[in-house]
Amino acid sequence: MSTTKLGTRPAPTPTPSTGKQDAPWLIVTLREVTVKIRDKSFIISTLITLALIVGSVVFSGIMADKTTTSTIAFAENSSTAALVTSANQLALDDQKNIELIANPVVDEDAGLQLLRDKEADLVLTPTPEGFSITGLSDVPANIQSLLADAAETQALDSNAVKLGVTLEDLTAGSTVTQVLLEGSQERNSMAMVMGFIFSFLFYMSAMIFGMPIANSVVEEKQNRVVEILATAIPIRQLLAGKILGNLILAMGQLCLFVGIGLLALNMMPTEIPFISVLFATAGWFLAFFLAGFLILAAVWAALGAMASRTEDLQQSTGPVIMVLVAVLFTGIYAKGTLLVVASYVPVISSVAMPIRLLSTDVPLWEPIASLGVAIAAAWVMVLIGERIYRRAIMQTGGALSWRKALKLED
Amino acid sequence: MLEVQSLTRRFGDRTVLDEVSFAVPADGMTGFVGANGAGKTTTMRIIMGVLKSHSGTVYFNGTQLADTDRARFGYMPEERGLYPKQQVLDQLQYLGQLHGMSRADARTEALQLLDRFGIADRTKDKLESLSLGNQQRVQVAASLMHHPTALILDEPFSGLDPLAVDSMTSLLAERAATGVPILFSSHQLDLIDALCDNLVVLAGGKIVASGTATALRARASAKHVVVTPPDAGWLREQPGVRVLDVAGPRALVEFDDEGTAQRILRTAVDRGAVTEFAPQRPSLAEIYREVIR
Numbered sequence: 023m024s025t026t027k028l029g030t031r032p033a034p035t036p037t038p039s040t041g042k043q044d045a046p047w048l049i050v051t052l053r054e055v056t057v058k059i060r061d062k063s064f065i066i067s068t069l070i071t072l073a074l075i076v077g078s079v080v081f082s083g084i085m086a087d088k089t090t091t092s093t094i095a096f097a098e099n100s101s102t103a104a105l106v107t108s109a110n111q112l113a114l115d116d117q118k119n120i121e122l123i124a125n126p127v128v129d130e131d132a133g134l135q136l137l138r139d140k141e142a143d144l145v146l147t148p149t150p151e152g153f154s155i156t157g158l159s160d161v162p163a164n165i166q167s168l169l170a171d172a173a174e175t176q177a178l179d180s181n182a183v184k185l186g187v188t189l190e191d192l193t194a195g196s197t198v199t200q201v202l203l204e205g206s207q208e209r210n211s212m213a214m215v216m217g218f219i220f221s222f223l224f225y226m227s228a229m230i231f232g233m234p235i236a237n238s239v240v241e242e243k244q245n246r247v248v249e250i251l252a253t254a255i256p257i258r259q260l261l262a263g264k265i266l267g268n269l270i271l272a273m274g275q276l277c278l279f280v281g282i283g284l285l286a287l288n289m290m291p292t293e294i295p296f297i298s299v300l301f302a303t304a305g306w307f308l309a310f311f312l313a314g315f316l317i318l319a320a321v322w323a324a325l326g327a328m329a330s331r332t333e334d335l336q337q338s339t340g341p342v343i344m345v346l347v348a349v350l351f352t353g354i355y356a357k358g359t360l361l362v363v364a365s366y367v368p369v370i371s372s373v374a375m376p377i378r379l380l381s382t383d384v385p386l387w388e389p390i391a392s393l394g395v396a397i398a399a400a401w402v403m404v405l406i407g408e409r410i411y412r413r414a415i416m417q418t419g420g421a422l423s424w425r426k427a428l429k430l431e432d
Numbered sequence: 433m434l435e436v437q438s439l440t441r442r443f444g445d446r447t448v449l450d451e452v453s454f455a456v457p458a459d460g461m462t463g464f465v466g467a468n469g470a471g472k473t474t475t476m477r478i479i480m481g482v483l484k485s486h487s488g489t490v491y492f493n494g495t496q497l498a499d500t501d502r503a504r505f506g507y508m509p510e511e512r513g514l515y516p517k518q519q520v521l522d523q524l525q526y527l528g529q530l531h532g533m534s535r536a537d538a539r540t541e542a543l544q545l546l547d548r549f550g551i552a553d554r555t556k557d558k559l560e561s562l563s564l565g566n567q568q569r570v571q572v573a574a575s576l577m578h579h580p581t582a583l584i585l586d587e588p589f590s591g592l593d594p595l596a597v598d599s600m601t602s603l604l605a606e607r608a609a610t611g612v613p614i615l616f617s618s619h620q621l622d623l624i625d626a627l628c629d630n631l632v633v634l635a636g637g638k639i640v641a642s643g644t645a646t647a648l649r650a651r652a653s654a655k656h657v658v659v660t661p662p663d664a665g666w667l668r669e670q671p672g673v674r675v676l677d678v679a680g681p682r683a684l685v686e687f688d689d690e691g692t693a694q695r696i697l698r699t700a701v702d703r704g705a706v707t708e709f710a711p712q713r714p715s716l717a718e719i720y721r722e723v724i725r
Contacts, residue, residue, distance in 0.1 A: 245516060247515060250507060250527065253503065416483065
């Protein structure tokens with residue numbers, strides 16, 4: 023206790039500040055960001071997610087690149103040896119990552135013995151109809167179909183020679199070309215995977231950064247620090263700083279995840295189809311994410327202000343989480359007309375429109391119009407959210423309903 | 433000077449403040465007293481703009497109080513509130529910045545205040561790890577950080593130990609000496625008596641007394657102590673005198689008017705020895721009890 027100092031201090035000047043002063047909303051924003059990035063659990067969860075992203079990219083790359091090798095035992099016979107050779111050639115031509123290792127033996131029994139001893143994976147035997155493959159407990163489907171394809175070509179070849187025609191004569195008119203009205207198969211599967219990733223990222227960010235808005239609002243309300251804050255700065259600036267701070271955090275983390283993910287993909291040797299579509303759509307996704315997040319942020323802030331204790335949030339946030347789950351499922355399952363409609367509904371459009379852009383060629387006006395709708399909705403929601411926040415934040419007593427909160431007077 | 437004029441506020445059908453008017457002069461401290469539910473907190477919240485009044489105005493130095501003025505006030509709300517999970521220094525710095533201080537100034541000021549309150553060694557601790565008394569000191573520091581132009585303190589002394597009350601009152605006295613109007617509410621009437629130059633008494637949403645302590649004391653019914661050995665019993669027979677208490681030579685009396693007082697004094701001197709004849713100054717606590725009766 024420094025009682026000796028009492029009264030010795032010169033009288034304070036009523037005008038203190040000399041240094042640089044920041045706008046109130048900026049101070050609030052900076053605080054929201056610094057408090058969060060110093061939070062251990064936030065750092066750890068971000069690092070874990072990053073590790074998962076890089077890990078899954080590397081893992082899927084390795085899996086795609088891995089060559090299946092299989093040792094095939096067969097009794098020395100011109101047709102069996104030729105089949106294995108042509109099967110290998112076929113695998114090479116079609117980039118199938120299958121390698122068959124020929125292991126000629128004296129007869130079938132010797133081959134079966136090798137199979138039982140696990141020194142061979144399969145035994146190939148000629149039959150009157152063609153060939154048979156024997157496995158220990160299973161025959162891998164990709165090897166079965168490769169050998170079947172090779173056998174068919176081989177048979178066609180030799181039959182054609184016998185008939186005195188060419189292979190082309192025999193197969194003429196049998197080509198079936200694949201045409202898809204909506205994109206291509208590869209593009210569609212890419213769109214599905216990316217759709218899943220987009221929806222999941224949106225869901226995660228909205229939870230990780232939206233929920234804290236509600237929590238920090240109710241925390242300030244619960245311990246009444248808001249009364250001091252509200253007398254120091256306009257309450258609108260407090261709200262703006264809060265939303266902006268969490269938006270920066272959300273966008274920052276999202277860019278980090280997407281950036282590291284794309285970088286990892288780029289460093290993998292595998293070629294990624296439609297990478298340009300992916301990059302363009304990632305840009306749209308960020309724009310739509312911003313609008314969707316703003317809407318949710320306003321809702322979270324209003325919910326926080328209407329609650330009187332942190333516990334109240336568990337009930338009132340239910341509908342928001344339902345919407346988020348709807349977003350998640352739309353991203354994963356919606357197709358056709360439903361997807362088109364969803365791509366215009368604010369918040370849901372944040373994932374539905376990027377998915378449409380990924381899977382088909384959408385005219386440019388559509389994402390622009392949808393983004394316009396989302397931004398307009400965000401603007402309205404922020405206004406309503408601010409109105410509720412400003413009035414409900416000073417209320418003490420029980421939690422408020424939306425209806426009551428909108429009717430409050432200052 | 434801070435002036436409150438005809439504030440009225442209702443919650444539903446209940447009128448909590450009814451035409452409340454008083455002044456908080458820039459010299460000295462103003463004590464704000466009243467029973468629980470009298471409307472002290474409501475008045476303070478209206479002054480700070482946290483709550484709107486249904487009618488009435490607050491003036492600061494002659495002009496209507498604006499939000500920009502309020503931003504430079506120091507406010508300590510009734511329900512204490514800071515961030516429990518944040519470091520003490522960090523949050524004081526943050527609040528200082530919000531009140532328009534630079535980061536560096538806010539930090540320096542916070543350290544000085546914490547040092548004064550004897551908790552300079554707890555700056556890096558989370559607020560919730562401090563004892564309630566120490567949390568209260570941080571709260572007081574938060575309201576003084578930005579060298580406010582006026583101080584509105586709701587029960588600033590509750591929960592403070594005597595040493596903390598001492599350092600707090602000396603700090604407040606310093607601030608008051610620089611011409612900062614200070615309004616604080618308290619239930620500790622002895623503290624009010626020792627500290628306040630002005631008093632505002634609220635009862636049931638109405639002002640029942642307000643003014644300087646001197647004026648209030650003068651207005652309060654004047655009692656006199658008269659000591660006339662060997663026995664003061666004779667005072668009972670005098671017209672215009674109400675005897676409140678007699679114990680041997682000592683009596684506590686109330687005179688109808690100043691003329692009666694002078695007449696009794698002469699009589700007493702004629703009768704013999706007069707060792708004491710003094711008006712008894714009522715304490716503010718007594719005035720309070722009297723006006724809210």
